[in-house]
Amino acid sequence: STFFHMFGPPERQIVVGICSMMKKSKSKPMTEIMERLCKFEYITVVIFPEEVILSQPVDKWPLCDCLVSFHSKGFPLDKAVEYAKLRNPLLINDLNMQYYIQDRREVYRILQEEGIDLPRYAVLTRDPDRPEVCNLVEGEDHVEVNGEVFPKPFVEKPVSAEDHNVYVYYPTSAGGGSQRLFRKIGSRSSVYSPESCVRKTGSYIYEEFMPTDGTDVKVYTVGPDYAHAEARKSPALDGKVERDSEGKEIRYPVMLSAMEKLVARKVCLAFKQTVCGFDLLRANGHSFVCDVNGFSFVKNSMKYYDDCAKVLGNMVMRELAPQFHIPWSIPLEAEDIPIVPTTSGTMMELRCVIAIIRHGDRTPKQKMKMEVRHPLFFALFEKYGGYKSGKLKLKKPKQLQEVLDIARLLLAELGQHTDCEIEEKKGKLEQLKTVLEMYGHFSGINRKVQLTYLPNGQPKASSEEEGREELCCP
Numbered sequence: 001s002t003f004f005h006m007f008g009p010p011e012r013q014i015v016v017g018i019c020s021m022m023k024k025s026k027s028k029p030m031t032e033i034m035e036r037l038c039k040f041e042y043i044t045v046v047i048f049p050e051e052v053i054l055s056q057p058v059d060k061w062p063l064c065d066c067l068v069s070f071h072s073k074g075f076p077l078d079k080a081v082e083y084a085k086l087r088n089p090l091l092i093n094d095l096n097m098q099y100y101i102q103d104r105r106e107v108y109r110i111l112q113e114e115g116i117d118l119p120r121y122a123v124l125t126r127d128p129d130r131p132e133v134c135n136l137v138e139g140e141d142h143v144e145v146n147g148e149v150f151p152k153p154f155v156e157k158p159v160s161a162e163d164h165n166v167y168v169y170y171p172t173s174a175g176g177g178s179q180r181l182f183r184k185i186g187s188r189s190s191v192y193s194p195e196s197c198v199r200k201t202g203s204y205i206y207e208e209f210m211p212t213d214g215t216d217v218k219v220y221t222v223g224p225d226y227a228h229a230e231a232r233k234s235p236a237l238d239g240k241v242e243r244d245s246e247g248k249e250i251r252y253p254v255m256l257s258a259m260e261k262l263v264a265r266k267v268c269l270a271f272k273q274t275v276c277g278f279d280l281l282r283a284n285g286h287s288f289v290c291d292v293n294g295f296s297f298v299k300n301s302m303k304y305y306d307d308c309a310k311v312l313g314n315m316v317m318r319e320l321a322p323q324f325h326i327p328w329s330i331p332l333e334a335e336d337i338p339i340v341p342t343t344s345g346t347m348m349e350l351r352c353v354i355a356i357i358r359h360g361d362r363t364p365k366q367k368m369k370m371e372v373r374h375p376l377f378f379a380l381f382e383k384y385g386g387y388k389s390g391k392l393k394l395k396k397p398k399q400l401q402e403v404l405d406i407a408r409l410l411l412a413e414l415g416q417h418t419d420c421e422i423e424e425k426k427g428k429l430e431q432l433k434t435v436l437e438m439y440g441h442f443s444g445i446n447r448k449v450q451l452t453y454l455p456n457g458q459p460k461a462s463s464e465e466e467g468r469e470e471l472c473c474p
Helices: 002-007 028-037 050-055 077-087 097-101 104-113 258-270 302-320 375-383 397-416 426-437
Strands: 014-019 043-047 066-069 121-124 136-138 142-145 148-151 154-158 167-169 178-185 188-193 204-208 215-222 227-233 275-283 286-294 339-342 345-348 366-370 391-394 448-452 469-473
Touching (some): 028 043, 097 104, 097 286, 104 121, 104 204, 104 258, 148 204, 215 258, 215 302, 258 275, 258 286, 391 397
Parallel strands (some): 014 066
Antiparallel strands (some): 121 204, 154 167, 178 188, 215 227, 215 275, 339 345, 391 448
């Protein structure tokens, strides 16, 4: 009891239950993510056995505080809904919305209500008992559904999202016929058919065909603020599935635009599915959502497994830690050290290369140095305050003009008297005059004169930069 008073009641673990078909519960992505989730100190994961889900009443199902549950073929969604009502766990993915996800009409209705861009479409509903009574008029190169015209190419999708037999119909100008898409079988995901007429039984969505660059973008959310995207070759192309050396379908990395991230957020919130996969078509500079699949994980991405477990773990802790009296605040992590597993152990990962590059296309500076001893140059030095620092830089057109005037004056005097007091070399003065007279005017950019005061004359081992009057002409 002393122990109890000192520390309060011992914290019990937060139980995260996984309730889905075994094929999904035991899949590699689920295993990878759940192993990482268990690294949270207070979280324990319990997988509901498939035969318990299928044959036991819900009051016999394991207890949990947080439920990860989702529909797939053969899953009793009604029972999962009943269990959630009975135990009231935190739901990662809403269960009632999963009924809507199974019906493409509902998916499109919700997308439309949320103001999310989707292809122009119409729904053709047929009464199974009277299939001939329907609002469909078929022409050679178009169909008219409920009075709305869809010229070929258009897409025909069964209203059940579980039915993957989606057909694309080609116009006669492209040779007619149709491309029949289906769930991947080995190396194929679609096949061409010469059949140009639409299906006559069943209910379908008809929609315009979106011209993409031949790839479909698959987006995977983990909550409204996290989305991973990758592209794969569109099955509507030739139906050949691209596979790598390990037999996995080849996916291409994709960066989502700010608009697409907003779409991911909207889809995640509208369908109340924290973990949610959906498809984007990028066409005509826009992105259109054409399918929402609900619960699905990215395959073969260690980064995603790490991120997903972290986001889910933080979400569970944030929601449930208070009622379990667990002290918890979302860790403000420094950017993880980028270490990656490689064939030869873990290594630092190069994240970016920063280069500062300057082009070398410059005219070299043309320099001339000369010693000057004439009072006129010293007067210039005095006039512009050169004695303060012992250096003077003259760039302004007016200043350069003054230097030119001195050079002209001294050359004129040298021309008249050969024995005069001028110590400047005639050749140097002529060079100075020539350079300053170039271009006919001073722009102040392409020339400058630098004066350095050397009271003891030229230093013995002067570096290039030290010294006399210097004239630079880039």
